[in-house]
Amino acid sequence: MDPKLTEVSQLFERFKAAFIRKDFNTCENFLSQLKVLLTGFRSLPPLFEDTPNAVHELTLARDIYEHAVVLSVKVEDQDAFERDFFQLKPYYTDARNRLPQSPQEYPILGLNLLRLLVQNRIAEFHTELELLSSTALENPCIKHAVELEQSFMEGAYNRVLSARQTVPHETYVYFMDLLAKTVRDEIAGCSEKAYDYLSISNARQMLLFTSDKELLNYIEEEHPEWEIKDGSVYFQKAKESAPCKEIPSLQLINQTLSYARELERIV
Amino acid sequence: MTQDVEMKELQAPSNSVASASPSTFQHLKEIASLIETGAYAREVRRIVRVVRLTMALRRKLKASVLSSFLNFALAPGSDVHSRLSSYLPKEDDQDMDVDTATSATQTSTKHSLPELEIYCYLLVLIFLIDQKRYNEAKACASASIARLKNLNRRTVDVLASRLYFYYSLSYELTGDLAEIRGNLLALHRIATLRHDELGQETLLNLLLRNYLHYNLYDQAEKLRSKAPRFEAHSNQQFCRYLFYLGKIRTIQLEYTDAKESLLQAARKAPVAALGFRVQCNKWAVIVRLLLGEIPERTVFMQKGMEKALRPYFELTNAVRIGDLELFRSVAEKFSDTFNSDRTHNLIVRLRHNVIRTGLRNISISYSRISLADVAKKLRLDSANPIADAESIVSKAIRDGAIDATLDHANGWMVSKETGDIYSTNEPQTAFDTRIAFCLNLHNEAVRALRFPPNSHKEKESAEKRRERQQQEQELAKHIAEEDDDDF
Numbered sequence: 001m002d003p004k005l006t007e008v009s010q011l012f013e014r015f016k017a018a019f020i021r022k023d024f025n026t027c028e029n030f031l032s033q034l035k036v037l038l039t040g041f042r043s044l045p046p047l048f049e050d051t052p053n054a055v056h057e058l059t060l061a062r063d064i065y066e067h068a069v070v071l072s073v074k075v076e077d078q079d080a081f082e083r084d085f086f087q088l089k090p091y092y093t094d095a096r097n098r099l100p101q102s103p104q105e106y107p108i109l110g111l112n113l114l115r116l117l118v119q120n121r122i123a124e125f126h127t128e129l130e131l132l133s134s135t136a137l138e139n140p141c142i143k144h145a146v147e148l149e150q151s152f153m154e155g156a157y158n159r160v161l162s163a164r165q166t167v168p169h170e171t172y173v174y175f176m177d178l179l180a181k182t183v184r185d186e187i188a189g190c191s192e193k194a195y196d197y198l199s200i201s202n203a204r205q206m207l208l209f210t211s212d213k214e215l216l217n218y219i220e221e222e223h224p225e226w227e228i229k230d231g232s233v234y235f236q237k238a239k240e241s242a243p244c245k246e247i248p249s250l251q252l253i254n255q256t257l258s259y260a261r262e263l264e265r266i267v
Numbered sequence: 268m269t270q271d272v273e274m275k276e277l278q279a280p281s282n283s284v285a286s287a288s289p290s291t292f293q294h295l296k297e298i299a300s301l302i303e304t305g306a307y308a309r310e311v312r313r314i315v316r317v318v319r320l321t322m323a324l325r326r327k328l329k330a331s332v333l334s335s336f337l338n339f340a341l342a343p344g345s346d347v348h349s350r351l352s353s354y355l356p357k358e359d360d361q362d363m364d365v366d367t368a369t370s371a372t373q374t375s376t377k378h379s380l381p382e383l384e385i386y387c388y389l390l391v392l393i394f395l396i397d398q399k400r401y402n403e404a405k406a407c408a409s410a411s412i413a414r415l416k417n418l419n420r421r422t423v424d425v426l427a428s429r430l431y432f433y434y435s436l437s438y439e440l441t442g443d444l445a446e447i448r449g450n451l452l453a454l455h456r457i458a459t460l461r462h463d464e465l466g467q468e469t470l471l472n473l474l475l476r477n478y479l480h481y482n483l484y485d486q487a488e489k490l491r492s493k494a495p496r497f498e499a500h501s502n503q504q505f506c507r508y509l510f511y512l513g514k515i516r517t518i519q520l521e522y523t524d525a526k527e528s529l530l531q532a533a534r535k536a537p538v539a540a541l542g543f544r545v546q547c548n549k550w551a552v553i554v555r556l557l558l559g560e561i562p563e564r565t566v567f568m569q570k571g572m573e574k575a576l577r578p579y580f581e582l583t584n585a586v587r588i589g590d591l592e593l594f595r596s597v598a599e600k601f602s603d604t605f606n607s608d609r610t611h612n613l614i615v616r617l618r619h620n621v622i623r624t625g626l627r628n629i630s631i632s633y634s635r636i637s638l639a640d641v642a643k644k645l646r647l648d649s650a651n652p653i654a655d656a657e658s659i660v661s662k663a664i665r666d667g668a669i670d671a672t673l674d675h676a677n678g679w680m681v682s683k684e685t686g687d688i689y690s691t692n693e694p695q696t697a698f699d700t701r702i703a704f705c706l707n708l709h710n711e712a713v714r715a716l717r718f719p720p721n722s723h724k725e726k727e728s729a730e731k732r733r734e735r736q737q738q739e740q741e742l743a744k745h746i747a748e749e750d751d752d753d754f
Binding site: 122123124126127129130131134146150153154155156157158159162186187189190191193194195196198199202206248252255259262265266 | 615655672
């Protein structure tokens with residue numbers, strides 16, 4: 001066996017040991033060493049040279065990057081997640097014909113979809129979605145993310161929240177928690193437009209707080225314009241400022257001027 | 268993916284010209300002489316005509332005719348000749364004899380012209396594709412591309428752009444598009460360096476098509492936004508570009524822009540390109556639905572498209588009524604069509620619009636309705652329909668889709684009076700967009716008035732004018748002298 005390959009495999013074993021011990025600092029150290037070592041292999045993307053150990057090297061590298069992605073979720077580093085995911089992606093797309101499919105593929109793709117959803121990058125979400133085959137779409141991990149997006153767009157927020165209980169993979173919990181925060185802001189934004197007032201207990205339930213105090217803190221920080229009296233939250237103030245009827249004079253002047261200019265050009 | 272086949276036919280508007288005259292071979296000879304004059308005079312216009320005439324002949328190409336043309340145009344025994352002949356199926360030699368006589372006398376002058384050589388490649392390639400001999404077509408196309416890389420002549424560009432197209436088509440037909448991506452990129456780079464704008468245009472489209480074939484929208488958009496843009500040289504290429512652009516934008520949720528490009532592509536496409544227009548219309552319908560618009564019935568009743576657009580018509584109907592159940596059954600019924608059109612994911616996105624329209628209908632019909640009834644009417648089937656309905660309604664209120672308030676304590680939705688739309692700015696903006704459209708149309712029409720690139724003619728006429736002026740001056744001098752003489 002190639003000495004370089006043995007070195008990487010041994011280091012990776014130590015990485016995995018540290019990973020199981022949840023010693024994430026050591027993991028990160030090993031990971032950066034591993035990444036440097038991986039650059040030495042010519043069979044990996046973007047070169048894809050046909051070396052005798054190509055399949056073995058590709059599989060090992062894919063395994064390393066898969067662990068890197070999961071690690072970035074564990075240490076809650078979204079930037080690292082994005083970087084590692086993009087390094088991993090060629091192994092799923094371009095090396096598809098050379099390797100047997102990884103069992104981690106769908107969970108990680110689903111995780112990435114979830115990340116895009118959390119970061120509200122919906123356009124990229126759909127771009128990624130187009131790349132998936134219909135069998136991939138049937139996979140519970142992917143399906144989970146797709147359904148979340150749908151419920152999110154529709155506004156069925158409690159479906160989003162209840163999805164936390166049915167996560168297909170333990171790593172998903174981190175993003176689901178982030179999503180819950182986004183959902184709370186969304187609900188707050190919607191309620192302020194949809195209701196005249198809400199009783200405090202109802203508002204607390206809706207905004208997913210466990211105690212009234214948390215709710216009051218939240219209102220104070222995020223929505224100081226909401227009014228609290230007689231045990232209810234009034235959204236009147238926020239509403240009054242919104243529909244402000246104004247004659248769009250400047251816009252009209254601009255339009256009329258442009259008509260005049262265009263007409264002059266024709267005549 | 269039928270649009271390509273159809274797009275090619277539209278380049279043959281002069282069918283009648285071809286049918287009138289005697290033999291295909293004679294025609295090819297005429298074309299060859301046209302190429303020669305075009306090449307010597309460096310007139311790109313003539314080469315464009317060559318391509319057009321060739322398309323008219325396309326249906327009549329036969330192996331025997333082609334091989335005699337190869338004998339006529341290329342020196343027998345030369346590299347190109349033997350390579351191209353090897354692609355053609357062997358047939359009886361009877362009309363070979365007729366032509367060898369003519370070719371023998373003329374070859375000495377012919378074989379030096381690269382334009383003619385490239386044209387022969389093109390002809391053989393088209394023939395091979397029409398005969399469905401794709402593997403030979405691939406080999407022939409690759410050989411021609413290798414030859415093209417060493418040629419840098421403006422008169423070749425037009426032929427080259429056609430060759431690129433068939434090169435890509437032959438690979439697409441065998442399903443190996445990914446293989447040639449690197450090559451196409453290299454060709455695009457070469458075309459850019461040579462200021463071959465038609466080539467760039469064609470290659471950019473081929474690359475976009477290549478990416479979109481594998482749903483690589485990200486890469487396609489990156490390439491598109493960075494590639495140099497200039498005024499379109501070919502209407503067909505521009506249509507394709509708009510179509511691909513529309514698709515990319517649809518996927519990236521920029522529906523307004525997407526709608527514009529798709530509708531423009533459908534409008535600009537020639538009448539003969541039915542398949543292409545159907546595709547454009549399918550995508551345009553979905554984009555408009557996603558925007559919350561309901562396409563008019565006339566869109567679906569366009570000539571020759573009724574059948575192809577039928578699934579989309581039923582889909583539109585479901586969205587218009589706002590019935591989730593109907594929507595689901597339509598999506599299921601035509602799922603094969605939607606999958607093959609690769610619009611399935613977009614249709615999944617539409618669910619949200621169906622709910623919106625349904626909700627709007629409810630809010631117009633009822634001044635006050637309980638959330639339980641809303642859930643029932645929308646046919647939301649979930650564990651907790653009332654809570655779902657409540658949050659869906661509140662989001663619709665926030666997005667401005669309906670004008671209502673919620674009462675949580677009593678669990679109902681109260682619709683506000685629908686105000687008179689003429690008291691808002693709505694009519695004014697609608698009027699404005701229409702005026703802007705008309706003015707824009709006028710401007711584009713003015714800009715589209717094309718004048719033939721006759722810069723050399725102007726030079727001639729300038730020379731002539733000088734001559735004329737000189738003559739006039741001389742004449743004037745003579746008259747003056749005569750006048751003098753008279754005295």
